[in-house]
Amino acid sequence: MKYAIVGAGAIGLFYGSKLVQSGAEVHFLFHTDYNHVKTNGLQIESVLGNFSLNNVNAYSDAKQMPKCDVVLVCLKTTQNHLLPQLLAPIVNQNSTIVLIQNGLNQEQIVAQHFATQNIVGAMAFICSNKIGAGHIRHLDYGKLTLGIFRGQTNDMQQLSSDLQNAGIETEITPDLNKARWKKLVWNIPFNGLCVALNTTTDQLMQNTYTHTLVYDLMCETIAAANACGCNIKPDFADKMMHNTDQMKPYLPSMRLDFDNHRQMEIQAIYAEPINTSFQVGFDMKKTKMLMQQLQFIQASYMQ
């Protein structure tokens, strides 16, 4: 089994280095950090134990990489327009492309460009931040949920097994679409409100007004998901509220993007769910309002 990691940030470096720990052959595609990693390797600070990796299979150009059985795409969805060019040299006809990404409908977009490959969607339930070149800090959680979008792939089971051997919890879901919507139930309120109100998850939970607003947005997301045929139970919102109460104060990925004046994943996390549910007659009114605010905020710092 040959693995490729495309997008070596907080998520890609975590799962990639864990696969190396389990004995797998892993090829990492780097952008700005290539020279640093070639010289200094990777540093992983993790609640599961710190470690570092030297002699990493690091590349600065996808065309130098070998064909891989499984390609883990860990880029932000805002970079998905690059995937046709980045993935073409790495995949063969039977490769499995795994999108470890937020939001909705990204598998469809990749599927249009890669007609024969297996396509898997994956959701990382993890608190992990990149704190320097080739250096990440894994704060909490780590579970990876996988689901087939297209194809019949044994390689997904192998990936799951290899991660489990490295101490990572994995789950294979029979309903990728439902799992993606369930992740949105958390991502839609917390990513957007942490940017719009320039705050953190714990502050939103402590204020009685935003506590209600978070819950309202969760319920709206569940209603939209169910209009799209997902059959998520209403008490899932209560579970997510309870889980968030147990979490340490956390800056969601969109807040980090905002703080660093990077493009936010507004399309994948907001526009796609809003448009998909609108097509079946459901109007995500509050989610749409949050998206409009995020677009205004992003326009204030990006061209």
Added chain:
Amino acid sequence: MKYAIVGAGAIGLFYGSKLVQSGAEVHFLFHTDYNHVKTNGLQIESVLGNFSLNNVNAYSDAKQMPKCDVVLVCLKTTQNHLLPQLLAPIVNQNSTIVLIQNGLNQEQIVAQHFATQNIVGAMAFICSNKIGAGHIRHLDYGKLTLGIFRGQTNDMQQLSSDLQNAGIETEITPDLNKARWKKLVWNIPFNGLCVALNTTTDQLMQNTYTHTLVYDLMCETIAAANACGCNIKPDFADKMMHNTDQMKPYLPSMRLDFDNHRQMEIQAIYAEPINTSFQVGFDMKKTKMLMQQLQFIQASYMQ
């Protein structure tokens, strides 16, 4: 005719000094600016012409003031809990209390404390800022719309006539409730969004996403008003959008309150319309979301 001005800020000083210009007897109640005004008088910079007033009838204590025929209440609604105490020494049984304030339902609250007096609601369509002690800058507009809440008052006509003599446009509306809701159609989107997104009216109009959001909030407010029996035509939102396009960039009063870490008029402008329409079965979903955000923001700078 004796006039009293309670709340000598940007609005109270403008209309009060215009009444003085028209020859009326006006008594001003000041809070922090009393000593300054007693010594230096009032400075009015206005698009209608600059002027200053010396020998102002200024008071620091309502109990020193004479009984007045017409009391113009120009406090922020956040100070309305002070009105029973402030107005009692100034009014007689036949006085007319005029609330020049934003929002909804404030006349009801005052009516509970003043059982026999005439009560008038008024809306100032004016861009006027206080720029120093006893010193205001009137940038644009100035029209005052008046409507009876309780009683039969000739003094309201006299007030209207005196203001007109001073060059101020006035209008007497037969439907105060409808007029209050029509003002909310502008106040609900612009006051709140200028705080939540830390911006100005022109920026909200220029961005395509917030342009749509402003319009959505206007339409929601019109629908709520009509659920309360107001019969506002849907194209009123289009008129308000057009009017705002013609305006100079403007900081609404709530944005000034936010900038100066003062309490915002969330109760009068948001909670009252939301609760009033909810009682007749209309859910102002987006307006409620904006209110929740404003409450979170206010809690971040006030105890």
